[in-house]
Amino acid sequence: MPEKDTNNKTVKEKLYLVNFEFICGEYEQKFDRLFYARNANNLEKRVHIYLSNYYGTALAEIDDDVYYYWDSEVAVKFNGYSEIKNLEDIISRMLS
DSSP, X not given: OOOBOTTSOBOOOEEEEEEEEEEETTEEEEEEEEEEESSHHHHHHHHXXXXXXXXXXXEEEXXXXXXXXXXXXXXXXXXXXXXEOSHHHHHHHHHO
């Protein structure tokens, strides 16, 4: 169901491609995930919820754009995002 603003109007969400980096010891793996969000602030909240749901309550700390889990044994770095306007955007960004 679409979200409503305070005037009960439907708020249109945009599609974003978010880039992450999983870090554990010397191992690093980049990965991407698509999110719908109203704006950049809403996107940050959704990223936080996604990481909390995926990694559970083992969050040790957040330092800038790096989320540390399990006593800092594992980290996930939020490397940025780009707005997706069409299918070609997704394809070109995933292949670059």
